[in-house]
Amino acid sequence: MNNKLFKPDYIFESSWEVCNKVGGIYAVLSTRANTLQKVMNDRIIFIGPDCWHDKENIYFNEDNTIFTDWKKKATEEVLKIKTGRWNVPGKPIAILVDFEQYYEKKNEIYGKLWEDFNVDSLHAYGDYDEASMFSYAAAKVVESFYNHYLNSNDKVIYHGNEWMTGLGLLYIKKHLPQIATIFTTHATSIGRSIAGNNKPLYDYLFAYNGDQMAAELNMQSKHSIEKQTAHNVDCFTTVSQITANECKELLDKPVDVILPNGFEDDFIPKxxxxxxxxxxxxxxxxxxxxxxxxxxxxxxxxxxxxxxxxxxxxxxxxxxxxxxxxxxxxxxxxxxxxxxxxxxxxxxxxxxxxxxxxxxxxxxxxxxxxxxxxxxxxxxxxxxxxxxxxxxxxxxxxxxxxxxxxxxxxxxxxxxxxxxxxxxxxxxxxxxxxxxxxxxxxxxxxxxxxxxxxxxxxxxxxxxxxxxxxxxxxxxxxxxxxxxxxxxxxxxxxxxxxxxxxxxxxxxxxxxxxxxxxxxxxxxxxxLWSEFIKYYYQAYDVALRKAAERNGR
Incomplete structure (x- = not known):
């Protein structure tokens, strides 16, 4: 077997926290961006939600000169996007997408999701619709960009973070099987819920049934999208051994690679x-x-x-x-x-x-x-x-x-x-x-x-x-x-x-x-990311090999 790692030509990475500081995932992505930008040189493209609309977004510098020819096509396809750069070290390209137009067809989108992947969206509430419509919009952006600029000779990765990006990953799997998919769960939705509801998580982990607990804790829809995404992507990852154990037991899927969270120390004063x-x-x-x-x-x-x-x-x-x-x-x-x-x-x-x-x-x-x-x-x-x-x-x-x-x-x-x-x-x-x-x-x-x-x-x-x-x-x-x-x-x-x-x-x-x-x-x-980035290269390799196999390359 060839021991040389497969390397991507393009990486699309999506998260609710791209140019949108909410929690720890912002730190993971924004600090890692610089390391990958140095290697990929504007061929890593982050996709986030346009939550800010007309208000100023301090995390994002809009630049209309990026991908101008494709943006025209995207507008014709009724995609509402902004191109620019994430305001973090490395200044990687970011695309922010307005997803509100998809709400009116959400039942149709969820229906297809059930038919294709058995994802249960019936019990959705709270932020499920918002996250799912963003995820769908992000996948449509990748599909449009791919069809405009790329072809089957390009090694392309779509990397989604957390259950919120699951719908998009499944859309890519169905409509663009030539793209390799990676899913990172930073914490399983059901594990967090068990812990947050004062139930003992660790001693009973081996005995918990994820689907059963999701029904008990009213988490069916989030758990369902997370579980089906984990089972269907080319490379399923998480951030630590402790969460890997959780994934195996609660999602019935062992992870392929563990991606520990590094950081950059450029914000430490000297x-x-x-x-x-x-x-x-x-x-x-x-x-x-x-x-x-x-x-x-x-x-x-x-x-x-x-x-x-x-x-x-x-x-x-x-x-x-x-x-x-x-x-x-x-x-x-x-x-x-x-x-x-x-x-x-x-x-x-x-x-x-x-x-x-x-x-x-x-x-x-x-x-x-x-x-x-x-x-x-x-x-x-x-x-x-x-x-x-x-x-x-x-x-x-x-x-x-x-x-x-x-x-x-x-x-x-x-x-x-x-x-x-x-x-x-x-x-x-x-x-x-x-x-x-x-x-x-x-x-x-x-x-x-x-x-x-x-x-x-x-x-x-x-x-x-x-x-x-x-x-x-x-x-x-x-x-x-x-x-x-x-x-x-x-x-x-x-x-x-x-x-x-x-x-x-x-x-x-x-x-x-x-x-x-x-x-x-x-x-x-x-x-530091210089120590931990190697695990990402492993994940890219796993995903690209599976995609190559699937597409007979």
Whole structure:
């Protein structure tokens, strides 16, 4: 057999998060784009939804000179597209597609999907229609482009991310079998749902029937499109071994290649700029905390945080709060701790009373009312974080050695209180904690260690498993990452392990802290795209070989 890898001439990659920052997939695609653009040189084309219409999209620079002759043809075919470049390093070509015109024929589209691939769209609700019509539109764009510029001599790949791109992948399989298809699930919809519904995912994984659970949890349509796509593409992939196990059990399809999520470190400030930004971040969060709490916390305070999407159990926000509660009474703790929860909630407005204090520049020795939150929420009485703090009677009292503050907004630099972006805040931390229960990969811990911030994560996160595999044993905080063993039922042990690790770190001397920070940073270097892109080349090879076989090439 020929051992030389098949290489694509063109790659089309679609995702709801192309030029549309929603979650972690944006980070995967936008950081990988530069590496592939260098190799493909404008022959990698990203396709995303035109959610912005006439409003300015800060992630996309429109350029009408790209593919002008094809765009005329596309307009004749009633495709509503914008061409331009994604505003990320590498500036790859992006096509944004308006898909709203397809809603009126969605029943016909779903009918064909059922006939051709047995996909059940009857139980669709929520974002299913939106995602499916985008996916259909993206496939029509690829079909039009292919027919205009390419032919069967070109090795072409269509790569879709998440169940939202499934319909398009199946359309390509049927109408353009000469194109090789790759599907990446970043988390199975049914696995996430099982975990999010407080059901034990891992101990019972072998016994769960994906179709049955989808019916029980009202997830039939998303599960159906995801499962049929996994079974029908040329190469089915996911991001970690833990999610590969999930795919095998819940989708009844083993993955062909695991594609771990790399990143680029071009957003990490260097040398003097790093030191300056770290000092500024620490000063800012201490100023905010002191104004809110009426305290005088200084730079010797241990600053820690957790962050990510507001998935209270899946992201381990609950166990983080429990750990901080236990830390309040820990005799080993050698420093005052300022702990943040940086998770976007249903945010109302920046607190006027807190703003007033910050703007006055004065020092205060009395706390504000509700000294646990920086912004008012629309659902104060029903918010999970505030409810748990109330239940545990965590009031940020003056004598408490651990103060916990909820920052319930997107840290985009314009939140009204912190006004510094997330990346510029995280580098001010001493420790980051991400005790996830459900985390297919885990960008937040990877980003933390890239900023030389040691972190705590679990072995239910793909990143935690990868860190352990790099060491060949469970990582400890001295290694820059502490990986806690987590199961369906050991919540209390996880809380204790976090508490003990923070207490241990509070006793580190400067030399030990520096060593842990260096090791954290060195580990992050092993996760750069230059190290992980080889897995994508494997996936391209698998898909192209299958397509060549199918088309008798």
């Amino acid at each position: 040398a003097a700029a790093f030191t300056r930004k770290r000092k500024a971040a620490r000063k800012k969060v201490l100023d905010v905390a002191n104004a809110l709490l009426g305290t005088d916390l200084d730079d010797n305070t241990l600053i820690i945080s957790t962050s990510g999407r507001y998935e209270f159990r899946n992201k381990g926000v609950d166990v983080y709060i429990e750990a901080m509660n236990r830390l309040l009474r820990d005799k080993e703790l050698n420093k005052k701790v300022l702990a943040f929860i940086e998770v976007p909630g249903w945010c109302g407005e920046p607190r006027p009373d807190l703003l007033e204090r910050l703007q006055s520049g004065k020092k205060y020795d009395t706390p504000l009312d509700v000294p646990m939150v920086t912004h008012w929420l629309h659902n104060m009485s029903h918010d999970n974080v505030l409810s748990m703090l109330k239940f545990l009677d965590m009031q940020n009292r003056k004598d408490d050695n651990v103060k916990l503050i909820f920052l319930p907004c997107y840290l985009d630099g314009n939140d009204g209180i912190i006004n510094i972006s997330y990346y510029d805040i995280v580098l001010g931390n001493d420790l980051c904690v991400y005790p996830s229960y459900y985390e297919p990969w885990g960008y937040t811990p990877l980003e933390a260690v890239a900023f030389k911030v040691p972190c705590i994560t679990t072995d239910l996160a793909g990143f935690g498993l990868w860190a352990n595999s790099e060491k060949g044993a469970y990582c400890e905080i001295e290694d820059g990452v502490k990986v806690v063993h987590r199961t369906d039922y050991n919540y209390s042990e996880v809380a204790d392990a976090i508490k003990d690790t923070v207490a241990k770190f509070s006793n580190f001397n400067d030399k030990q802290i520096k060593a842990a920070r260096t090791k954290a940073y060195n580990l992050s270097k092993k996760a």
